[in-house]
Amino acid sequence: MRNHNRLHCAVMLSFSLLLGCAASHAPRGWLSNPAALPAESYGGWLKMNYATAAKKKATLAGELLAVSADSVFLLEKTFHAIALSDIKSARLEIYNSHSGDMGGLVFLGTLSTISNGVLLIVTAPLWILGGLGSTAARSHEPMIYFPKHDWSRLAAFARFPQGLPSGLDRRQIKMKLQP
Numbered sequence: 001m002r003n004h005n006r007l008h009c010a011v012m013l014s015f016s017l018l019l020g021c022a023a024s025h026a027p028r029g030w031l032s033n034p035a036a037l038p039a040e041s042y043g044g045w046l047k048m049n050y051a052t053a054a055k056k057k058a059t060l061a062g063e064l065l066a067v068s069a070d071s072v073f074l075l076e077k078t079f080h081a082i083a084l085s086d087i088k089s090a091r092l093e094i095y096n097s098h099s100g101d102m103g104g105l106v107f108l109g110t111l112s113t114i115s116n117g118v119l120l121i122v123t124a125p126l127w128i129l130g131g132l133g134s135t136a137a138r139s140h141e142p143m144i145y146f147p148k149h150d151w152s153r154l155a156a157f158a159r160f161p162q163g164l165p166s167g168l169d170r171r172q173i174k175m176k177l178q179p
């Protein structure tokens with residue numbers, strides 16, 4: 001009975017740690033691998049909550065194009081300009097953390113504790129706690145949050161980090177092709 005309670009606690013703790021993982025809002029295939037990021041010519045994926053002109057809450061997600069002194073420019077299917085003063089919160093995803101792959105390795109590592117015999121009672125929970133904590137941390141690595149960080153930090157990962165080029169025809173900006 002005592003081991004059953006420990007196992008139950010380990011499983012419950014594992015699920016709570018999994019809930020701490022950040023789920024990606026970017027379309028599948030949008031985010032690049034970390035190694036490819038320096039050569040990437042597109043902005044990160046931004047999801048923001050803002051107030052509309054009618055003071056209603058709205059959500060918008062798309063590629064971060066640029067940040068100016070008073071606006072954020074985002075490309076969804078169309079070009080959007082949102083006043084900085086209207087934005088309540090935002091989350092920018094910079095690259096694909098592959099945290100799901102890490103979670104799979106934690107699962108395999110936990111299964112491997114079967115070879116430990118009775119010590120599995122100790123080693124399996126250690127794998128679960130350490131592995132899921134690391135996986136949750138890994139899932140948050142490529143994320144930058146507003147208002148925790150200011151817009152200059154997020155602007156560094158825009159398609160145009162120095163601002164929209166003058167003379168740019170906004171109708172000509174195209175979304176990244178998805179694989």
